[in-house]
Amino acid sequence: MKEFRFLFILFILIIASASYSQSNFKFGIEVSGIQNFYHSTNNQGSSGIFRSDESNRKPSLGFNLRMAYSIDDDTKLIVSPGVRYLKGLTYTDISLHKGTFLDLPIQLNVSLSSNWFVIAGLRFSYITKFERDEIFIVDPTRDTDILKNVTKRLFYLPKFGIGATFIKTIDLELTYNYSFSNLVKIDLPLLSSTSLPSTYKNHFLQFSVIYNDIGSLFSKKENANSIAKK
Numbered sequence: 001m002k003e004f005r006f007l008f009i010l011f012i013l014i015i016a017s018a019s020y021s022q023s024n025f026k027f028g029i030e031v032s033g034i035q036n037f038y039h040s041t042n043n044q045g046s047s048g049i050f051r052s053d054e055s056n057r058k059p060s061l062g063f064n065l066r067m068a069y070s071i072d073d074d075t076k077l078i079v080s081p082g083v084r085y086l087k088g089l090t091y092t093d094i095s096l097h098k099g100t101f102l103d104l105p106i107q108l109n110v111s112l113s114s115n116w117f118v119i120a121g122l123r124f125s126y127i128t129k130f131e132r133d134e135i136f137i138v139d140p141t142r143d144t145d146i147l148k149n150v151t152k153r154l155f156y157l158p159k160f161g162i163g164a165t166f167i168k169t170i171d172l173e174l175t176y177n178y179s180f181s182n183l184v185k186i187d188l189p190l191l192s193s194t195s196l197p198s199t200y201k202n203h204f205l206q207f208s209v210i211y212n213d214i215g216s217l218f219s220k221k222e223n224a225n226s227i228a229k230k
Contacts (some may be wrong), residue, residue, distance in 0.1 A: 024070040028212035030080055032062035035205040038088025038097070038183075040198045058087035058096070064103065066210060074111040079104070084125065086202060093186045093198075094136050097146070100129035105159060115165045119175055123157040130184065151182045151199070159206075171210040178203050 038056045064082025071077055086099035107121025130147040161175030185199045 026066075026068040026070075026212055027214040028066040028068065028210050029214060030062075030064040030066055030082065030208050030210045032064070032084075032206050032208040034060045034062055034084065034207075036060060036086055036088055037203040037205070038086070038090070038200060040090070040200055056089055058089060060085040060087045062103070062206065062208075064105070064208075066212065068109075068212060076109040076117075078107045078109060078121070080107075086204075088200070088202065089135075090186060090198065090200060093132065094138050095132040095134040097184070097200075098129075098131050098133060099127055099183075101125045101127050101155075107159060109163060117163050117165075119159065119161045119163055119173060121159050123155075123159050123177055125155040125157060127153055127155070127183075146184070146186075149186065150184045155179060155181050155183075157203075161206075169211060169213040171208075171212050173206075173208040173210065175206050175208070176203070177206060 036056075036058050038058065062082060062084040064080040066078060066080040069077045080103075082103050082105075084101040084103045086097070086101065088097045089095075090097060103123060103125050105121055105123040107119050109117045109119055111117045127147070127150055130150055131144050132142070132146055133144070134142075157177045157179050159175045159177045161173060163171055163173035166172050179201050181201075182199045183202050
């Protein structure tokens with residue numbers, strides 16, 4: 001709920017600023033489907049561990065507000081604070097890990113043509129919640145809250161991809177977000193004490209639908225009033 005209060009406050013601020021912004025600013029909202037790639041970066045191939053990369057590809061969602069600044073006719077700077085969710089299955093821990101991130105992606109959209117553009121940028125992500133939901137009850141005393149196990153709280157993920165303007169006010173974007181940093185280190189509860197813990201990364205593919213002109217929803221009334229006065 002804290003994440004949604006954060007988005008609500010940002011939404012109010014964007015609405016308030018939309019009426020006073022310059023013409024080269026656009027404000028929007030983004031909903032994303034996310035395909036997570038949550039996999040081990042060490043301890044692969046250890047005996048007794050059943051691994052399936054397919055099972056680690058768990059879908060989740062993201063919600064962002066967007067501010068776009070037109071640098072010139074072909075280039076836009078996009079800042080889009082929001083909330084992103086993570087799901088990933090790890091067999092070594094025999095549980096589904098679920099996380100929540102506060103995100104701040106910053107990207108450049110560079111036009112290829114009137115309707116197509118390429119995307120390059122950097123995503124700042126801060127993890128606020130990380131839990132395990134066990135497939136099998138390994139140990140009833142184990143904590144479900146494993147936020148203390150994350151290797152760090154703040155992450156930097158380069159993002160790149162391609163986008164298209166579907167209609168005048170709706171964009172579609174497909175981006176890949178690559179994590180250089182490990183997310184979490186998990187001990188193996190059922191294996192021998194000589195086994196190494198597994199360390200996990202989270203890369204993800206993101207498909208976004210963006211309504212990119214919230215400001216026009218609030219300026220139509222003002223425009224109608226100015227026309228009526230004339």
